[in-house]
Amino acid sequence: MSGSKTVVYKGPRQVAVEELDYPTLTLAEQNRKCEHGVILKVVSTNICGSDQHMVRARTTAPVGQTLGHEITGEVIEAGRDVEFIKVGDIVSVPFNIACGRCRMCMEGHTGVCLNVNPARPGAAYGYVDMGGWIGGQAEYVMVPYADFNLLKFPDRDQALAKILDLTMLSDIFPTGYHGCYTAGVTTGSTVYIAGAGPVGLAAATSAHLLGAAVVIVGDMNPGRLAQARTFGCETVDLTSAAPLADMIAEIVGEPEVDAAVDAVGFEARGHGAGAGEAPATVLNDIMTVARAAAGLGIPGLYVTGDPGGIDEEAKIGSLRVRIGLGWAKSQHFTTGQCPVKRYNRQLMMAILHDKVHVGRNVNATVLPLTGAPKGYSDFDQGVARKFVLDPHGMIAGAKA
Numbered sequence: 001m002s003g004s005k006t007v008v009y010k011g012p013r014q015v016a017v018e019e020l021d022y023p024t025l026t027l028a029e030q031n032r033k034c035e036h037g038v039i040l041k042v043v044s045t046n047i048c049g050s051d052q053h054m055v056r057a058r059t060t061a062p063v064g065q066t067l068g069h070e071i072t073g074e075v076i077e078a079g080r081d082v083e084f085i086k087v088g089d090i091v092s093v094p095f096n097i098a099c100g101r102c103r104m105c106m107e108g109h110t111g112v113c114l115n116v117n118p119a120r121p122g123a124a125y126g127y128v129d130m131g132g133w134i135g136g137q138a139e140y141v142m143v144p145y146a147d148f149n150l151l152k153f154p155d156r157d158q159a160l161a162k163i164l165d166l167t168m169l170s171d172i173f174p175t176g177y178h179g180c181y182t183a184g185v186t187t188g189s190t191v192y193i194a195g196a197g198p199v200g201l202a203a204a205t206s207a208h209l210l211g212a213a214v215v216i217v218g219d220m221n222p223g224r225l226a227q228a229r230t231f232g233c234e235t236v237d238l239t240s241a242a243p244l245a246d247m248i249a250e251i252v253g254e255p256e257v258d259a260a261v262d263a264v265g266f267e268a269r270g271h272g273a274g275a276g277e278a279p280a281t282v283l284n285d286i287m288t289v290a291r292a293a294a295g296l297g298i299p300g301l302y303v304t305g306d307p308g309g310i311d312e313e314a315k316i317g318s319l320r321v322r323i324g325l326g327w328a329k330s331q332h333f334t335t336g337q338c339p340v341k342r343y344n345r346q347l348m349m350a351i352l353h354d355k356v357h358v359g360r361n362v363n364a365t366v367l368p369l370t371g372a373p374k375g376y377s378d379f380d381q382g383v384a385r386k387f388v389l390d391p392h393g394m395i396a397g398a399k400a
Contacts, residue, residue, distance in 0.1 A: 007137035012057040023142035035081040040073030061128035068137025069095035094340035097123040100148030111337030164359035175338040176202030179297030182334035183259035187211035196224035200263035223384040260286035265300030280319040362386040
């Protein structure tokens with residue numbers, strides 16, 4: 001193989017598809033062979049809101065950063081130490097890179113593996129400060145610790161037929177599910193989900209799957225709110241000057257819900273038409289509208305370095321959060337990367353047996369790899385779509 005076309009960050013709101021080296025089974029920083037790894041031919045790879053934070057220059061990502069952590073692929077080469085994953089398998093790749101051997105992995109906290117990032121716990125493909133791993137918005141990618149990390153689909157033809165659902169298993173479906181599950185969503189719950197982007201819509205899908213009675217999604221984007229209504233969600237328009245609690249009361253008869261999820265993160269805006277950025281807004285909202293002793297799931301991304309933050313505190317991730325309110329209400333919070341492996345097999349089974357159609361709900365839209373710059377641009381404009389890149393033309397016939 002001569003190379004691997006890969007999506008690369010080129011500066012604020014600029015990406016390009018460049019020819020990089022074909023991946024090898026090598027751990028470059030350790031200068032040794034990666035016999036526990038595999039090379040994947042990428043079947044599908046998605047553009048994520050987390051990628052968009054980098055492309056908006058809202059992280060410390062350098063120019064030249066490779067992109068892409070949502071990966072589904074076909075194994076085309078396996079290292080000597082890979083026992084259970086075989087060439088030809090179609091697999092989902094959790095965006096968390098995990099060794100399977102450290103204390104965190106042993107306890108199921110694969111989002112904060114201790115052995116895959118020399119800078120801090122936790123690693124991911126194609127992401128700033130996440131260990132320097134090459135991104136998967138590419139033709140080919142190397143995956144380490146393959147036996148532990150990869151989720152094999154049981155039937156190749158079935159997997160390719162359902163690929164626009166299964167491609168969401170690498171990140172946003174488990175992430176949305178994690179937000180709802182840790183918030184305590186269960187049979188009969190009322191739920192508020194802040195954000196109708198792809199993670200918010202995946203969280204809303206998850207809330208339905210978990211048995212919620214009412215799922216309310218809040219956003220300022222009318223197209224995204226309309227998409228949420230296509231699969232049974234109630235919606236609140238946050239450009240309204242009305243208090244959020246009052247809008248929730250109009251739907252459920254009281255100004256609070258049983259569980260709440262932040263699917264927005266640090267680029268949150270205040271309420272009302274033309275509101276500016278106010279990064280603690282969603283965190284304070286979910287404490288306000290969640291009942292006493294409620295759970296708050298926070299899968300939305302917060303960072304420790306934001307060059308575009310609205311003030312010096314925001315630039316280091318220090319926000320004006322009303323922690324006293326959450327304390328007074330005895331609420332509990334779950335933050336951080338979703339440990340994808342905790343959920344992806346069960347969610348795969350729900351997809352394969354037609355219990356859920358997450359690709360349809362997030363409006364999965366296929367582009368060729370060369371369409372990545374347009375996908376990033378359109379996503380930045382707030383279109384109600386989840387862009388799925390198709391590097392090898394393997395998913396053109398799939399339907400969400």
